[in-house]
Amino acid sequence: MKEAIQFQFTSRQKIFLSGFMGLGVLCMIIILFTDGAAAPRFWSNFLLNTVFFTGIAFIALFAISAMVTAYSGWHTVFKRLWEAYSQFLLVGLILMIIVIIGLFGNFHHLYHWADAASVEADEILQGKSGFLNKGFYTIATLVTIGVWYYFARQMRALSIEEDEVAFGDFSIYKRLKKYAAAFLPIGAVTSAIVIWLWVMSVDAHWYSTLFAWYATSSWFVAMIALSILMLTYLRSLGYFPNVSVEHMHDLGKYLFGFSVFWAYLWFSQFMLIWYGNIGEETIYFNNQRSNYPILFYGNLIINFVAPFFILIRNDTKRKRGTMVLASALVLVGHWADFFLMIKPGVLHTYHEVVGHGDGHSMLGTASEQSARLVADAGHSAETASNFVSGFTIPGLLDIGVFLGFLAFFTYFVFMQLSKARLQPTGDPFIGESIHHHV
Amino acid sequence: MENRNILFGLYDDEQVLMDAVREAKEDDLDILDVYTPFPVHGLDPILGLAESRLHVVGFLFGCVGALTAFLGMSWIFTDEWPMIIGGKPYWSVPAFIPITFEITVLFASIGMVVVFYAVNGLTPRTHTEVLHPRITDDKFAIAFDTSHATEDEIKQLKSFFERSGAEVHIKE
Numbered sequence: 108m109k110e111a112i113q114f115q116f117t118s119r120q121k122i123f124l125s126g127f128m129g130l131g132v133l134c135m136i137i138i139l140f141t142d143g144a145a146a147p148r149f150w151s152n153f154l155l156n157t158v159f160f161t162g163i164a165f166i167a168l169f170a171i172s173a174m175v176t177a178y179s180g181w182h183t184v185f186k187r188l189w190e191a192y193s194q195f196l197l198v199g200l201i202l203m204i205i206v207i208i209g210l211f212g213n214f215h216h217l218y219h220w221a222d223a224a225s226v227e228a229d230e231i232l233q234g235k236s237g238f239l240n241k242g243f244y245t246i247a248t249l250v251t252i253g254v255w256y257y258f259a260r261q262m263r264a265l266s267i268e269e270d271e272v273a274f275g276d277f278s279i280y281k282r283l284k285k286y287a288a289a290f291l292p293i294g295a296v297t298s299a300i301v302i303w304l305w306v307m308s309v310d311a312h313w314y315s316t317l318f319a320w321y322a323t324s325s326w327f328v329a330m331i332a333l334s335i336l337m338l339t340y341l342r343s344l345g346y347f348p349n350v351s352v353e354h355m356h357d358l359g360k361y362l363f364g365f366s367v368f369w370a371y372l373w374f375s376q377f378m379l380i381w382y383g384n385i386g387e388e389t390i391y392f393n394n395q396r397s398n399y400p401i402l403f404y405g406n407l408i409i410n411f412v413a414p415f416f417i418l419i420r421n422d423t424k425r426k427r428g429t430m431v432l433a434s435a436l437v438l439v440g441h442w443a444d445f446f447l448m449i450k451p452g453v454l455h456t457y458h459e460v461v462g463h464g465d466g467h468s469m470l471g472t473a474s475e476q477s478a479r480l481v482a483d484a485g486h487s488a489e490t491a492s493n494f495v496s497g498f499t500i501p502g503l504l505d506i507g508v509f510l511g512f513l514a515f516f517t518y519f520v521f522m523q524l525s526k527a528r529l530q531p532t533g534d535p536f537i538g539e540s541i542h543h544h545v
Numbered sequence: 546m547e548n549r550n551i552l553f554g555l556y557d558d559e560q561v562l563m564d565a566v567r568e569a570k571e572d573d574l575d576i577l578d579v580y581t582p583f584p585v586h587g588l589d590p591i592l593g594l595a596e597s598r599l600h601v602v603g604f605l606f607g608c609v610g611a612l613t614a615f616l617g618m619s620w621i622f623t624d625e626w627p628m629i630i631g632g633k634p635y636w637s638v639p640a641f642i643p644i645t646f647e648i649t650v651l652f653a654s655i656g657m658v659v660v661f662y663a664v665n666g667l668t669p670r671t672h673t674e675v676l677h678p679r680i681t682d683d684k685f686a687i688a689f690d691t692s693h694a695t696e697d698e699i700k701q702l703k704s705f706f707e708r709s710g711a712e713v714h715i716k717e
Contacts, residue, residue, distance in 0.1 A: 382631060382640070
């Protein structure tokens, strides 16, 4: 048996993950070439996966901060995994810079408020332009992910430095605690702002005050699900020998609890809009229910009903099979949840900006034609419920892109894991964590 | 409780208690019960206690509650006393969900409490004897039923308590 203290990123794993990354890139290229002008499918997939995995990285950092602030010890044996997740924020920053370049270069029409002609003709978009403009989007995105990454780096560096100090020396732990406590309010506010900008503003005319919470809880469940899957895999290789069924049980409780929390927020948002019955708000759900019925109802079944009934019993949280099943379902489910948050808005914007055809002289004839085709597909999806793969339901190519991003994220995390000891030694809670008992 | 002779030993520390219980299990001693002032982690599997089935009761009562609330509201608002509220249809599922949730919680919690009391024979007039007052404070006890035990068996139990460092008491 190999030394389980240090993670070895084997070449077999690298080849396997690179293969999936290649698949993702291939799918991206196919999408790019079959797409219309300004590539709505390509860019919405790019935004979707960037937001999804950056969010997972952010939530990992947020979870560590919450645990440290609450003097929690149970997670300490596998905290290196979450620290590795949080380092992905650097990649998230680069990916969001690409979205921002596209925004300034008018390479995409993800955001209705970014189209000068539309804003000029639209009083509502003018009213929102103080918040929804390219400058604020850029500054908020860069500053937010930058600050997040700063915290992620500092807290991981401190945690690794802590391995060297004598047991019982709390000096580094106290510094870590300050970072954690400072990050909680910062993360809470900034995550809401970037979710409004990145995700909610694809429906530029619509807003919901609950949206930031709802999307954050979606990230949270996805992060826990991914942690369960990765820990199960790494444990099967002999790593994390001290992560016992007790820790997995607690992660299962998190998965169960936050699935219910997510459903609570989803329903709270839905019911208030349904009861208020104001046209400019209900159009959001009306569109989803009539044009995206599989995702709309499937979302609730996969992300609430399935984990609720699978994980409600004590023993299913302690068995590997049921935990892996529930985690895999929920991980894909929350990716589809973000798909449903992003695609309808992008499609609508695209139809508004490009579909009418007259407004944009920048389109060449051939690309203009294919743009019309895509926009018409979008238009028909908005009027009748015939599914358009990649827009109203995830197509195979979109799933390929997701798998590519997932492999990329995993590759990055494994690289980070191999840089430090898997089990921290200097953390004052490590003893408690090893003997953790539910 | 009927006339039972109970032999029990008091321990100061939960770790000592756990070791003693493990030893008693190895010696095939028939433990009547173990009393602790707070839940001791890891004691149940050593004692070989099966997991409580109370949560199954909770789930069933929850289902009954959900059905009662949902079907009840469905019947009342469509058939028995239809009312237009906020211009919504009579059968407005989203509006029923919060109340369905509340009644589910109510039924599950009350059902579990009632079943717990019934199964344990706890009624308002029940008086339970505490083996030793300090079990409710800071002492841990292992109890054996010695009503039908022979002299030898009692001697064996006493030597077990002596070995494991307990303070021996008898309650008749």
